[in-house]
Amino acid sequence: MADENTEDDSPEVEEAGAAATQTANAPADASEDDVRTPEFPDLKQTPVVAGAPGELNRLYDVQVTVAAELGRTSVPIQKLLGLTEGSVFELDRSISAPIELVAQGVPLGNGEVVVVDDSFAIRIKEIYANPS
Numbered sequence: 001m002a003d004e005n006t007e008d009d010s011p012e013v014e015e016a017g018a019a020a021t022q023t024a025n026a027p028a029d030a031s032e033d034d035v036r037t038p039e040f041p042d043l044k045q046t047p048v049v050a051g052a053p054g055e056l057n058r059l060y061d062v063q064v065t066v067a068a069e070l071g072r073t074s075v076p077i078q079k080l081l082g083l084t085e086g087s088v089f090e091l092d093r094s095i096s097a098p099i100e101l102v103a104q105g106v107p108l109g110n111g112e113v114v115v116v117d118d119s120f121a122i123r124i125k126e127i128y129a130n131p132s
Helices: 011-025 077-081
Strands: 066-069 099-103 106-116 119-127
Touching: 066 106, 099 119
Parallel strands: none
Antiparallel strands: 066 099, 099 106, 106 119
């Protein structure tokens, strides 16, 4: 006759199922006694050698979106819904203020608007030491 104690009937599976049921039935407002901080093993830090061959080279072809931000404004929804061609938004920066350069949401530096051929461009004036 086949073994009647299949994997699904093992004590470990039953304990896991009971624990899952208890967790699912736990009150939503668990007390602080029920909240625990997980313990993780210490990880060994491997020093990265600056200029190690191949380390940064792998990233050179990764595309990063860079945006030049002229300024911002806030408007009520009513005004937003009433926009038509020719509507004008006044921004929060003066014409002489530097344009912020942002990569993936991180400020990189600033510059000024210039024209190259028939396109707008930004001439870099400052690169921030520690982007933040």
